[in-house]
Amino acid sequence: MAIMKTVWLSLLIAGVLVGGALALTNDDDQAGAANNVTIVDGKQIIEIRARGGYQPRRSVAAAGLPTIIRFNTNGTLDCSSAVRIPSLGISQLLPRTGSTDIDVGRPQVATLQGTCGMGMYPFEIEFRG
Numbered sequence: 001m002a003i004m005k006t007v008w009l010s011l012l013i014a015g016v017l018v019g020g021a022l023a024l025t026n027d028d029d030q031a032g033a034a035n036n037v038t039i040v041d042g043k044q045i046i047e048i049r050a051r052g053g054y055q056p057r058r059s060v061a062a063a064g065l066p067t068i069i070r071f072n073t074n075g076t077l078d079c080s081s082a083v084r085i086p087s088l089g090i091s092q093l094l095p096r097t098g099s100t101d102i103d104v105g106r107p108q109v110a111t112l113q114g115t116c117g118m119g120m121y122p123f124e125i126e127f128r129g
Helices: 002-035
Strands: 037-040 043-050 058-062 067-074 082-085 090-093 097-103 110-116 122-128
Touching: 037 058, 043 058, 090 097
Parallel strands: 043 067, 058 122
Antiparallel strands: 037 043, 067 097, 082 090, 082 110, 110 122
16 A cells, blocks of 8 residues: 555656746747847847857847847857858857847848857747748
């Protein structure tokens, strides 16, 4: 009887941990997408932190608006300090600490994919209509 209680308790805890992890992953994607895009003076600004990769890794923004991707660095010394967006022909070195704006025009409905200089750290921005 004690073994059955232990098994059930273990299954319950595992279920809560797995469910919580899935919920946090979804919330992070939505929160990251919702919190890193703003409109200032008619321009859409997508803020991405670059250090040990890009955060958030996935952003959602509006298609058709003048758009700037703002990369923020703070002591960045890894390959995420070199941003590449191949579909736009963009290859940009970022300062160790600071902010760099990259104007991407008025993106149409699509998913823009970028990476660090070595291709190790991907990020994407989904532009929706």
